[in-house]
Amino acid sequence: MIIIENINNNLYRNIKTIHFLTAFLAVFDIRKNIVRYVKAAHIPALFYRKNKVELLSANGHFLGLFNDTNYEERELKLEKGDRFFLYTDGITDIHNTDHEFFTEQRLAEIERLLGRP
Numbered sequence: 001m002i003i004i005e006n007i008n009n010n011l012y013r014n015i016k017t018i019h020f021l022t023a024f025l026a027v028f029d030i031r032k033n034i035v036r037y038v039k040a041a042h043i044p045a046l047f048y049r050k051n052k053v054e055l056l057s058a059n060g061h062f063l064g065l066f067n068d069t070n071y072e073e074r075e076l077k078l079e080k081g082d083r084f085f086l087y088t089d090g091i092t093d094i095h096n097t098d099h100e101f102f103t104e105q106r107l108a109e110i111e112r113l114l115g116r117p
Contacts, residue, residue: 001025001038001073004060008040008071011064020062024086033078038071043092046085046108047076053108056084 004025011021022042028035037045041062044055060071087107095101 001027001036001071003027004038004040004063004071005069008061008063008069009067012067015064020065023063024056026084026086028078034075035078035084036073036075038073040071043087043089043104046087046104048083048085049079050081055104 004023007023021040023040024037024042024045025040026035026037026045037056037058038060039045039056039058040060044057047054047056056074056076058072058074061069085107092102092104092107
């Protein structure tokens with residue numbers, strides 16, 4: 001997806017430190033009922049269809065780390081009732097007093113329960 005590649009190259013040229021970013025970019029086409037997405041080293045989005053959850057993965061490096069990086073673009077055909085849940089790793093990296101991390105699995109289960117019709 002040219003958008004993410006342009007953002008990456010711009011960051012690479014203009015960030016003069018070893019900092020970098022992650023991103024998940026999705027473009028919805030409501031006329032064709034599809035979504036195209038790329039992932040730049042970000043945690044996967046959660047995708048819900050008919051009480052099943054899928055982690056939306058795609059290959060891609062951090063933004064701003066390398067010049068002229070290619071990002072894998074994926075596409076999904078959308079159906080009525082499909083849901084997406086985008087989140088930051090700040091949610092899944094928190095832990096309780098027993099030092100158990102929240103995890104993507106717990107997040108997926110909570111979102112599934114909250115999203116029930």
